[in-house]
Amino acid sequence: MGVIPTAVVHLANNVYNAAGGLPQRRTNGSSVWGTLLVSALSLFLNNNPLPDGYPWGKRTDIGTNPFTQFPNTGIIRTYDFTVSRGVIAPDGYDRPVLLVNGAFPGPLIEANWGDKIIVNVHNNITGPEEGTAIHWHGFLQEGTPWEDGAPGISQCPIAPSKTFTYEFLATLYGSSWYHSHYSAQYSGGVVGPMVVHGPTQQKYDIDLGPVMLSDWNHEEYFDIIEKMLAPNGSPRVISENNLINGKMNFDCSTVAPGDKTPCVSNAGISKFKFKTGKTHRLRLINAGADGVQRFSIDGHTLTVIANDFTPIKPYNTSVVTLAVGQRADVLVTANAGNSKSAFWMRSNLTVCTPAKQPYAVAAVYYDQADTTKTPTSTPWDVPDPGTCATDDLSLTEPLYPIKLPDPTTTHTMDIELFKNASDVTLWKFGGVSMRANYNEPVLLLANDGNFTYPDIWNVVNFQGNTSIRVVVNNRTPGGHPMHLHGHEVYVVHEGPGAWDGTITRAENPMRRDVQQVRPGGHVVLQFDANPGVWGFHCHIAWHASGGFFSSFVVQPKEIQKMRIPQSVENTCREWDAYTHRNVVEQIDSGT
Numbered sequence: 001m002g003v004i005p006t007a008v009v010h011l012a013n014n015v016y017n018a019a020g021g022l023p024q025r026r027t028n029g030s031s032v033w034g035t036l037l038v039s040a041l042s043l044f045l046n047n048n049p050l051p052d053g054y055p056w057g058k059r060t061d062i063g064t065n066p067f068t069q070f071p072n073t074g075i076i077r078t079y080d081f082t083v084s085r086g087v088i089a090p091d092g093y094d095r096p097v098l099l100v101n102g103a104f105p106g107p108l109i110e111a112n113w114g115d116k117i118i119v120n121v122h123n124n125i126t127g128p129e130e131g132t133a134i135h136w137h138g139f140l141q142e143g144t145p146w147e148d149g150a151p152g153i154s155q156c157p158i159a160p161s162k163t164f165t166y167e168f169l170a171t172l173y174g175s176s177w178y179h180s181h182y183s184a185q186y187s188g189g190v191v192g193p194m195v196v197h198g199p200t201q202q203k204y205d206i207d208l209g210p211v212m213l214s215d216w217n218h219e220e221y222f223d224i225i226e227k228m229l230a231p232n233g234s235p236r237v238i239s240e241n242n243l244i245n246g247k248m249n250f251d252c253s254t255v256a257p258g259d260k261t262p263c264v265s266n267a268g269i270s271k272f273k274f275k276t277g278k279t280h281r282l283r284l285i286n287a288g289a290d291g292v293q294r295f296s297i298d299g300h301t302l303t304v305i306a307n308d309f310t311p312i313k314p315y316n317t318s319v320v321t322l323a324v325g326q327r328a329d330v331l332v333t334a335n336a337g338n339s340k341s342a343f344w345m346r347s348n349l350t351v352c353t354p355a356k357q358p359y360a361v362a363a364v365y366y367d368q369a370d371t372t373k374t375p376t377s378t379p380w381d382v383p384d385p386g387t388c389a390t391d392d393l394s395l396t397e398p399l400y401p402i403k404l405p406d407p408t409t410t411h412t413m414d415i416e417l418f419k420n421a422s423d424v425t426l427w428k429f430g431g432v433s434m435r436a437n438y439n440e441p442v443l444l445l446a447n448d449g450n451f452t453y454p455d456i457w458n459v460v461n462f463q464g465n466t467s468i469r470v471v472v473n474n475r476t477p478g479g480h481p482m483h484l485h486g487h488e489v490y491v492v493h494e495g496p497g498a499w500d501g502t503i504t505r506a507e508n509p510m511r512r513d514v515q516q517v518r519p520g521g522h523v524v525l526q527f528d529a530n531p532g533v534w535g536f537h538c539h540i541a542w543h544a545s546g547g548f549f550s551s552f553v554v555q556p557k558e559i560q561k562m563r564i565p566q567s568v569e570n571t572c573r574e575w576d577a578y579t580h581r582n583v584v585e586q587i588d589s590g591t
C-alpha cells in the first residue's frame, strides 16, 4: 500500500471554504456543535459541598486507582432523549437521518466523576417505526450490566412509542460518546458526546469540549446494509464524506447524474476559537461508522493526555490516529501565529478506509481573527504509514500504573470473511457469524440461570475466571477496531502476523476500550472480570452488522444473583407485544 501525504490540496476549491452557505438548522437540526455558539466546558460541574475544592476530593489521576477508588458524590445528572427521524444536510447533501432531540450530533451528557447519570430515552421513530437502544460507550456498568444498551445482549430494544430509563454511575472519567446499538442505527445519526470531569495533572486554560470525527454516507444505513448483505454484495462500504462535529462541505458537482437530491456545496464547516497564547483541551472522538481518522491542526503540536478513559503520560505529536470508538484528549497551545491568525484543523481517513472524500476540515480562529475568512495554512508533512494500525502502543503509558495480572484463562478467536450458501459475504468471529435475537437478551436468560444458547448468538462463557486473556487473529485484509463492553482492557500486544508471546510493558500495559488490530495481524487483550454479559466486537458498524460480534458471559454465578429492575423486563414485554403486531425486519446481526 502506498504512502500518501496527510492532506491532498488539489481538491475542488469549494470544499476548502469557510463561508458557510446553509443555516445550522438545515445542516444539523437543533445541534449547535461546530458553531461558535458552543461554550467552553468548566473544569467540573458545580457540586455542593465540594470536599477539598473538587467533587472528587483529593483523588488525582496519577495516584488513584480509578477502578477501586472512585468517589460517590450522590449527585444525579438527568437527561431526556427523544430519538426521531428528520431530514438534514450535514455536508449540504439532503438525507433522512435519525436524531437525538432533533440534533446531529446529539446533545452532550456531562457529569463529574462519581455522579449518577440518568437518561430517559423515548423511541419516537416513525414512518417507518424501528426499535432502538442506547449504549454508553466505555462505561463499566459495574453491577448494572442491564444498563449497557446492547439489544439482544443486555436488553430488548425499546419498542416504538415506548421509553426506557437508563441509570448508571460514572466510575471512570474522561471523554466518550453514546450511540444507538440497534443495527447500524448510529451511523444514521444517533450519536453524541459524553464528558465525565475528573482530576488531571496537566494544566490547561480552556476546555473546548468534544470534537467528533465521523465518516459520512449519503444513503440511509438500512439501504447500505441491505445492499451489503445481498447475494454477491460487497462487505466494503464506501463513505461519501468526512465530518468534524457533524459538518463539512461537499462538492455537489460530483453527485451522480440522475440524482435529484437537493445538494448545496459550501454547506459550511465547523469553527473553533482559540485564545492566543492559551492552552486548550480538545476531546477527540472517532464516532464514525468505519474509518480510521488521522487528526491534526496545521502548525500546532498536540499533547495527548488520555486515550479512551485512561489518562496517560503526556506525549507530543503532530498527528493522532483514532479507530472507530477510540478517543484522545489533547492539549493544544495557541502559539503558532498572532491574534489574527487562522488555521485548518484536519481529520483524514487513512488509506485503509474506503472513502470518496476522506478529508475533513474545520477552521480554527485565534481571538481577533475574522471568523468568515478561509484559513490558508499548510498541513503537517506526516505521511500515512499505510499499515492500517493505530499509534504505537509504546507511545501510550497509563499515568496510574497497574501491573498485568496472570490470566486465569486464555481464549483465541479468529476473524474471517466467508460467503454463505446464498452468496452473502459475512464475517466470522471465533468461528461463528453472529445474529442476535432481540426478544431474548442473553443477560436476562443468564440471570434466570439459563446458559445454553443457540450457536448463532456466539456467546462465550468464561465461568468464574477472574482474569481473562483473549488472543484475536485477524485473517482478513482489513484493520478492525476491537471493542469490549464493560471493561477498560489491558492491551497485552498488537502487531503483524501471529503473537510471539511478547508483552508491551507488562509492568504497566496500556488500558483502553477499543484497540485496533491490523490486517493479517493479532491483538492480545486481557481484562479483570466484571460480572455481566458483554459485547466483544468490531466497532465498524458494517462489520458488526455482518456478524462480527460475540458476547462474553463473565462470572455467571454473580449474574444469577443480580436483581434486575422490573423496567428491563417491561421493555421486553413491550417489545414482545410490538413484534406480535408488527413484522420486524432484522436485516443484520441486530447490533
Ligand code: C2O
Binding pocket: 135, 137, 138, 150, 179, 181, 325, 483, 485, 535, 537, 539
Ligand atoms: Cu461503542 Cu458495542 O459499542
